[in-house]
Amino acid sequence: MRRPSITILAAALLAFGLTACESPNWPAYRHSGLRQGEQDHETHLSDPAKVPALAVRWTFTPPSGEGGSFYGSPIVVHHRVFIGSTSGYFYAIDAKTGGLIWQFPPHGHPLMGTCAGGGGTQTFGQYGVMSSAAYFDDTVVFGAPDSDPATDSGLGSGRLWALKESDGSLVWKSDVVAHVNGCTPGNVAPELHERIAYSAPLVSEDAVYVGTHDAGDDPIQNGKVMAVDRATGHLLPGFSYSSTNSRGGGVWNGPAAEHDSLLFTTGNTRCDGAGCQSPEPSPNRGLSMVKIDRKTGAVQWQFQPVPYDLDDDPDWSAGVTVMETSCGRLATSVQKDGWTYALEAGSGSCSWQFPPTAGPGCKFAPGGAHIHGDTDYKRPGAAWEDVLVINTGGEALVHDGVGAGYGRLHALNACAPDELHRVRWLVDVPHASGSGYSIGAPTVTGGVVYVTTDQGHVVALADPLILGGAAAGYRCSNVDFTTLAACTVAGYAWVPIPKVLADVPLDGSSAAGLRNEAAIAHGRLFVSTVGGHVYMLSP
Amino acid sequence: MALSRLHPSLVWGRCLAVPLLLSVVLACNQKTQEGHGLLPPAPADQTSSANSSPVPFDQPLGNTGFARTVLHTTGPANIDVTVRDVIVGPHGEAQLPDSGGPLIVDLLSGKGSGAAGGKTLDLSSQHPASFPAGAAVALKNSGDGPLVVRLYMLEGK
Numbered sequence: 001m002r003r004p005s006i007t008i009l010a011a012a013l014l015a016f017g018l019t020a021c022e023s024p025n026w027p028a029y030r031h032s033g034l035r036q037g038e039q040d041h042e043t044h045l046s047d048p049a050k051v052p053a054l055a056v057r058w059t060f061t062p063p064s065g066e067g068g069s070f071y072g073s074p075i076v077v078h079h080r081v082f083i084g085s086t087s088g089y090f091y092a093i094d095a096k097t098g099g100l101i102w103q104f105p106p107h108g109h110p111l112m113g114t115c116a117g118g119g120g121t122q123t124f125g126q127y128g129v130m131s132s133a134a135y136f137d138d139t140v141v142f143g144a145p146d147s148d149p150a151t152d153s154g155l156g157s158g159r160l161w162a163l164k165e166s167d168g169s170l171v172w173k174s175d176v177v178a179h180v181n182g183c184t185p186g187n188v189a190p191e192l193h194e195r196i197a198y199s200a201p202l203v204s205e206d207a208v209y210v211g212t213h214d215a216g217d218d219p220i221q222n223g224k225v226m227a228v229d230r231a232t233g234h235l236l237p238g239f240s241y242s243s244t245n246s247r248g249g250g251v252w253n254g255p256a257a258e259h260d261s262l263l264f265t266t267g268n269t270r271c272d273g274a275g276c277q278s279p280e281p282s283p284n285r286g287l288s289m290v291k292i293d294r295k296t297g298a299v300q301w302q303f304q305p306v307p308y309d310l311d312d313d314p315d316w317s318a319g320v321t322v323m324e325t326s327c328g329r330l331a332t333s334v335q336k337d338g339w340t341y342a343l344e345a346g347s348g349s350c351s352w353q354f355p356p357t358a359g360p361g362c363k364f365a366p367g368g369a370h371i372h373g374d375t376d377y378k379r380p381g382a383a384w385e386d387v388l389v390i391n392t393g394g395e396a397l398v399h400d401g402v403g404a405g406y407g408r409l410h411a412l413n414a415c416a417p418d419e420l421h422r423v424r425w426l427v428d429v430p431h432a433s434g435s436g437y438s439i440g441a442p443t444v445t446g447g448v449v450y451v452t453t454d455q456g457h458v459v460a461l462a463d464p465l466i467l468g469g470a471a472a473g474y475r476c477s478n479v480d481f482t483t484l485a486a487c488t489v490a491g492y493a494w495v496p497i498p499k500v501l502a503d504v505p506l507d508g509s510s511a512a513g514l515r516n517e518a519a520i521a522h523g524r525l526f527v528s529t530v531g532g533h534v535y536m537l538s539p
Numbered sequence: 540m541a542l543s544r545l546h547p548s549l550v551w552g553r554c555l556a557v558p559l560l561l562s563v564v565l566a567c568n569q570k571t572q573e574g575h576g577l578l579p580p581a582p583a584d585q586t587s588s589a590n591s592s593p594v595p596f597d598q599p600l601g602n603t604g605f606a607r608t609v610l611h612t613t614g615p616a617n618i619d620v621t622v623r624d625v626i627v628g629p630h631g632e633a634q635l636p637d638s639g640g641p642l643i644v645d646l647l648s649g650k651g652s653g654a655a656g657g658k659t660l661d662l663s664s665q666h667p668a669s670f671p672a673g674a675a676v677a678l679k680n681s682g683d684g685p686l687v688v689r690l691y692m693l694e695g696k
Contacts, residue, residue, distance in 0.1 A: 326574035356684060357648040367665045386574035398648045398687050399624045400594065413577060419684055421577055428590065447575075464578050474581045475588035478626075478685075480595050480607070484586040489603055490596070491628045491685035494581050497590075 026076040026519040029132035029200035030380060033257030034322040037382035039445040043523035044539045046446025048462045053539040054502040058098030060534040070528030072132040076521035082140045083528055084129020088112040090142060092168055098536060102168035111144035113156015115183040122216030124193040125156015125180045132200040136230060138165045143196030143210050155180040158196040160208055160228055174233035177226035178212045185218045186273045194221045200254030204294055207236050211251025211264060219274035223249035223266050241297035244269055246277060249286035253319030258345050261291050261300055263331050265316035270308060280308045287316055289333060291348060301348030305358060309366035313374040323383040327415035332381060337372045338393025338405055342414055354412055355395050356419045375402040376436025382444040387424060388412045389442045389449050395478035395492060407434035409442060409451060423477035425496045430503050431457035441517040452514030452527055458537060460502040471496030506535055596626055604633025621692040627680040635676045640694035642670045649686035652679050
């Protein structure tokens with residue numbers, strides 16, 4: 001047999017080198033365990049000349065009689081889209097055509113317990129599949145309630161479900177990771193109302209991790225991260241993490257991976273449907289960004305900017321975006337009150353807070369007037385090297401109040417030399433109502449940012465860098481100043497407004513309200529709506 | 540097998556393949572950090588924004604201060620209540636107009652002090668500062684960022 005020539009060998013290796021570290025898939029919520037919301041593999045979707053042609057190419061609607069809302073985001077692997085609905089069904093869809101490939105379980109047997117709880121999306125056991133999935137070894141995994149009467153009487157205790165990518169057959173269902181053993185709102189432990197709901201599983205090394213939380217604070221549950229063996233679904237021996245010694249500190253988001261550790265954020269601990277806790281739980285890992293050892297669950301550091309005294313329920317809902325920047329590895333996230341934080345991932349020390357209000361260490365002192373309440377900054381940011389694109393309160397948060405940043409996207413320079421240069425650009429996202437929940441979590445590819453809106457639009461924005469510095473205009477980083485002179489004298493920055501490359505309405509207008517991220521895979525964009533559809537768009 | 544005994548093309552092949560494989564592995568493990576840097580400043584003609592604010596800071600206070608009125612109403616006992624926000628630029632100073640009544644200064648963000656009648660109070664978010672009626676209050680920003688305060692002014696009719 002003739003050996004391949006050196007030239008062919010070299011070419012093959014170079015081609016491998018160019019593609020090996022960039023997967024065109026979107027195999028997890030926020031793309032990977034780093035939860036960066038970035039697609040490195042550049043396509044037409046990262047070409048500002050092509051993006052204006054973005055249009056809907058197909059729409060998927062669940063089979064008749066199933067309905068439901070898509071609160072989770074799609075993942076995309078091997079030209080297949082995987083997503084579950086609040087009706088308790090999980091679907092595999094052909095990424096090229098929108099055709100249904102398989103569903104789990106079969107029609108008429110949804111993953112749904114009997115425990116309705118508070119109703120709406122805040123059910124204890126009837127939330128279906130709100131969790132975005134994750135992919136590993138030809139398997140997709142997600143969290144959902146188990147209706148089996150042998151499992152906590154079928155009330156809706158939560159498990160992780162691992163299915164074969166090819167045909168949707170069950171590989172394993174995990175040990176119970178979220179217990180529901182009663183259905184009375186306000187009842188505290190030993191009655192448990194634990195849910196997986198919004199937490200997307202993380203696959204890291206030999207385990208799958210997921211967070212647990214409550215339903216509508218009725219009452220708050222002791223937040224946990226649970227770990228199961230990825231080969232069997234059995235709980236991982238020796239791993240244990242819970243946020244308190246009583247209740248609170250729910251883990252609402254998908255944990256992120258950072259070397260041999262996990263990073264996540266936690267909810268409130270002080271008051272709930274059962275009243276207010278006194279004394280403060282000990283430990284109290286609520287309202288925090290937390291880093292734990294992935295083998296044992298031991299806490300490596302905890303950052304709690306809002307102390308217990310000021311806990312008016314600013315749950316930390318957005319998960320952690322791990323940024324690999326020119327100034328080091330940062331763990332970034334926005335708390336529900338609108339403040340964004342960047343911590344050194346290794347030590348947990350605060351690199352910066354935005355807006356920079358709390359002073360050294362980025363922690364608010366107990367007491368005084370404050371606005372740390374149950375508000376709606378709940379979307380994680382997208383990382384584009386040193387740039388963090390995120391829905392945050394902005395400079396006006398301190399004087400305009402919690403609504404100051406709703407409907408806006410900020411791009412923040414994570415490695416800015418000083419606070420004056422923190423804001424890179426700022427935009428009022430078109431076709432977003434400007435109320436809470438009005439935009440989804442942004443995603444980015446090659447400097448093109450994609451964001452979904454509550455009015456059912458998909459909007460593409462161009463970082464000015466990829467347009468040779470061109471912008472749609474300029475404005476003050478504090479939106480209450482309208483001239484360059486006043487803006488700069490007052491101590492703020494005059495920043496670009498990024499150009500809108502595309503603004504695509506989906507069918508169904510506001511009923512198509514989007515809550516989550518646009519997944520970017522193989523040059524296609526995939527979005528899911530509360531109205532119960534999945535759309536594929538491409539230029 | 541000694542390297543010298545190999546066919547020359549195989550020697551070349553190994554010499555090429557090993558560094559190429561190494562470079563691929565290193566490239567995958569060490570994502571290049573260009574960072575994207577800061578954006579260039581705005582063009583000289585871009586000095587005002589098309590975006591308006593429902594509550595702009597439209598009242599200049601000297602060279603480095605700006606104010607806006609958030610609320611003006613008549614409270615109990617026929618007392619006028621005015622709530623204003625003031626922003627003072629980094630290391631700047633702003634003289635507040637005489638309120639005609641007691642004044643409470645609540646720090647929202649930044650670092651600074653308020654001075655009147657030879658008395659200076661450091662501003663704190665936990666302990667609002669109060670000044671008597673008729674005091675000519677000067678706000679001084681001692682930080683590198685903006686000083687943002689909320690003023691509560693009470694004036695008897």
